[in-house]
Each structure stands twice: as structure tokens, then as C-alpha cells.
Amino acid sequence: MSDTISLIFIIIGVVFDLFGCIGLIRLPDVYNRLQSATKSVTLGTCSILFGIFIKYGFSAIGMKALIAIPLLFFASTVAAHALIRGSYKSGIKLWDKSVIDDYKDVQK
Template sequence: MINEIIALILMSTGILFNIFGCLGLVRLPDVYNRLQSATKCVTLGTCSILLGVLVWFGFVNIGVKALVAIPLLFFTSTVAAHALAKGSYRFGIKLGRKSVHDDYEAENRAFLSKEKKEQEKQKHKRPLRKTGKPS
């Protein structure tokens, strides 16, 4: 009986935090802030739903699976967030209008100019190789 009450409380908190996360996805202004709400609220929400499943069923097949899913969720959602943040910055999506500070811009510019130079080098190389080949 007490198990079920604890499980229900955990699951309700989880669903509540998932709702907050989705609200954040709609309300926050730019990609990076939306990622914040997507990684945090949704992860704690889903983790507490999984814990609720563990408490409800106990240490049987399904409960242990729910427990093992928590570290998996931790690693995959954080790595996905890094990849999305870095990828969208490299793609050229600027920080939103509300942003106040940006240290990454210089680094990104250096990377882009390096990439451009390499591309130009390759462009030069290719015709040279073609003409160099005996046909």
C-alpha cells in the first residue's frame, strides 16, 4: 500500500516536470535556452517516472530495467544536448536577442576561417592532380 502511494507521488512529480519541460520548449526564446529546458526538466521528470516504476513493481524484471535506463538516459540526453548546441552554433544560428555575453564567438570564427582555408586548398589541389596525371 505505502509502496503504491510513493510510486504514484514519484510518477506525478515526473509528469509535472515533463510538462514544465515542454512549456519551456514553447516559451523560451532560442535554440540554446530550449535545450536547457529539454535536458533538465525532461530528464528529472523521466527519471522520477522510472523510479516510480521501480517502487511500484519492486526488484523484478521490469523494475530493474527501469533502474538501468536511468544512467543510459543521463549519458544519452547530455551528449545529445552537447551535439545539438555545438552543431547549431557551427551551422550559424546566433544566440537570441536577450543574450548578454558570448565567449564562444571568437573560437567559432577561428574554426570557420580555418575550415574555409582548407576548402580553398583542396580546390586548388584537385585540378593540379588531374593535370599532373598522365592521360
């Protein structure tokens, strides 16, 4: 039973990772690519880790997988934030069909 549930979680995770990679290729600029690269992939990987936790339960492997979830969560959010801010500061333009840019005003 727990094997089936963990398999379902792992499959969901792999599918979300795949969506993240497709987004990385299809979306037009750095900022939009970061959106799919960091977040769909984080949710997918967290889901895979949770599947591993369900399979192994409260053992050495399962606990490591469970603790990796918050660590991955904070690492990827902070990395996304640093990358997007860094690319803005180093002068990469937004996509030319972007509708609004409030951040421009505080750069001067």
C-alpha cells in the same frame, strides 16, 4: 504504501515533463529551448522510471526501469551537447538579448 510512494514519484515526473514542454514553447531561441527540453524532461522521466522501480521492486520490470535511468541520463546529456554545438557551428545566432558570448572568439 509503496503504491502511494511510486504514484508520488510518477506525478512529480509528469509535472516536470510538463514544465519542460512549456519551456520549449515559451523560451526565445534554440539554446534556451534545449535547456528546458533536455533537462527538465530528463529529470521528469527519471522520476517516472524511479516510481516504476519502487512499484515493482527488484523484479525484471523494476531492474529494467532502474538501469534505464543512467542510460537515459548519458544519452540526453550527450545529445544536448551535440545539438547545441551543432547549432552553434552551423551559424544559428544567440538570442539578441544575450549578455555574453565567449565562444565566438574560438570559432575563428
